[in-house]
Amino acid sequence: MANVMEKTLSQAIAQRRATPSFDGSRMPDEDLKKILDAGLQAPSGYNMQPWRFIVVRSEEQKRRLRAASFNQAKVEEASAVIVACGDADGWRSGDLEEMLRMGREGGMPENYAEQAKVNIPNYLSNHPNFAMWLNRHVMIAFTTMLLMAEVLGYDTAPMEGFEQEKVREILKLPLSYHVVALLGIGHLKGNDKFQGGRFNLARTVFAEEFGKPIKF
Template sequence: MELIPEIKNRVTAGSFQDLPIPEDSLDRVLNAGRIAPSAKNRQPWRFIVLKDPEIKEKLKNSAYGDERFSEAPVVIAACTTNIGYRMPNGELSYPMDLSFAISFMMIQAEHENLGSALVTTYREDDVKNLLTIPYSMKVVMMLLIGRVEKPVDKETRLPVNRVIYFDQW
């Protein structure tokens, strides 16, 4: 099994088709995030899965009118339970932990022939209030999933020799 095709083919969805996601596909996407690695295996994530059109419409308003919230059949709010934990190198762990989980979900979505879009532009307080998220938690990012209507243009990647070094810079 080679994962590179899923990684290479994944693009950000610019818009979504009005089609439901099969529940078994959604379950596999969510499970991919659940089993992702985290610092000291703390698993500091909670995922709120949103399908209700009214809630998604309100989220769209919190995301400055991003139409994809209305289009995507599923929105996943990725929250952390562990805002203050720092790794031994001094960095907060939750940005990396949640990034791993969402990345695993995005790759699984691609494997399921679903598109995804990562959203980090929203008013967090509005989202927390709408979804009744406890004050002590943080909404780190949201993932939109569905059948892609229109992908965003594929971004060109830097060549290997510009980003990978061996033994020294």
């Protein structure tokens, strides 16, 4: 049965931990769908949505994915693993047209659409750091999914410990796909790991310009 009591976002953020081990229980499709839908609502530059996700649930495929993820047991133990990817070619193989079609449906002015048709390919084909552009967007959708999973009462494990080429092969990804991160979702088995702690505001946040402390 799906969880009925959702956490607030504040609770989810405060209680979230990177889960070391999952109990392998099955997850209702309804919850998985909610998590995926939440991620797809994420914002993106020009609304280009270059993210793509492969959901891995079968025992066989999870086992293979684990082998491509430095044998991290949580990959196999998770109820589902969402493999977050960026499609480097999406914008030139239909996404731009689809984005404009939806935009027009939602009231995008025609002169905006005409400009976008020129500006977006120009911007993306000359981007100084395209990998970063792709990564930036995929991680927003990824994080939105992670937080929605936590709100629904699941535990999550974000992972960068995987071998790009092996994962690509297992998932039969097109050449233009880049694997950004794995998101394990399920229920914690055993204990959480130690509390790592967080850098404080004085170390990480500045006011107005670099180096000036923020005061409240």
